[in-house]
Amino acid sequence: MTVDLILGTNNVGGHGKIKTVEAMAEILELYHSHGNKYLDCAYIYPAGFPGEAESFLGELNVTDNGKFVVDTKLDSFRDGAHTEQSIYNSIKVQLERLKVDKVRTLYLHAPDRTVSFEESHRAMNELYKQGKFERFGLSNYNVKEIEEFAERARKNGWVAPSSYEGLYNIVSRRPETDLLPVLRKYNISFYAYSPLASGFFSNIKRGQAPAPGSQFDPATFNGTFNQDWFFKDDLFTAVEKLTEVGEKHGISNNEIALRWLRNHSQLGKGDAILVGYSKIDQLKQNLEYLEGGPLPEEIVQAIDSIWETIKDSAPESVM
């Protein structure tokens, strides 16, 4: 298939939902048995307990014999995270945790607008020259900021961004009109996160409080973002309409969402879907859905007409 898969790890670690190295080893075996090898990690995973996910991957020596390939994201989400020194400190501990000399992609996870982007870019260029990563990634930056990095790279001969992680799913399609034209212009791959809107299509009902510990629990870091993005009347209505059309074909919302992203969305060759899960059974189901091929035409058309009704209240593409 043209659109790659990359295994997410934001639920991984002793304080996450995949709590043991042994449980993670099973997840990785399942993922590998479906012919996949790319992993996505971050300094911050799991939220609130930075480093636990990277340490699990390190303990499992995942890159041995080229079995898996790791992308990771630098310490971000705080003022001063992207000074030259903070970036060097972050990568040093991350490579130690992962027990590797370099990663495939190294991301600035979210803009640190308190530091000049030129300073952050210079540090990334230095690390690139030292061979600490192969691809420079940006995540959650806006279009103007992406262009700024790409143009500076051209002008200074510095490493250019070549991957971008952003929110993209059947109810969050703004990237089609704002981000993607710019990413295509600068040859930057698009990796779509939250393909299931963090569980919004299956785990949440209008008017019901989110389960404690779920991705929508407002007591968690992810819960506040997710509620802000998805808890809107129009979006609840969209999911109800989708459920109706899916039931006619015996296809669940989650299956619709994943098959649409892989077969009908604007993702193409070189792009990827970041696969989420909080238990192995979810991952098994999601991998099967992702391999399910194109959807019936009636469902694809329903997704497009539902989008027309929610595009003004859909989440923004960027932070």
Ligand SMILES: NC(=O)c1ccc[n+]([C@@H]2O[C@H](COP(=O)([O-])OP(=O)(O)OC[C@H]3O[C@@H](n4cnc5c(N)ncnc54)[C@H](OP(=O)(O)O)[C@@H]3O)[C@@H](O)[C@H]2O)c1
């Ligand atoms: N760059 C960034 O800023 C950024 C942001 C977000 C994510 N990411 C990356 O993208 C990856 C995927 O994003 P995501 O975790 O938000 O993906 P997602 O698939 O939209 O959401 C995952 C959540 O959906 C629920 N879920 C998944 N499969 C399910 C199934 N078959 N049945 C029922 N519920 C299911 C689970 O919720 P419960 O936990 O409630 O069970 C799970 O934790 C992350 O792991 C991370 O690596 C990056």
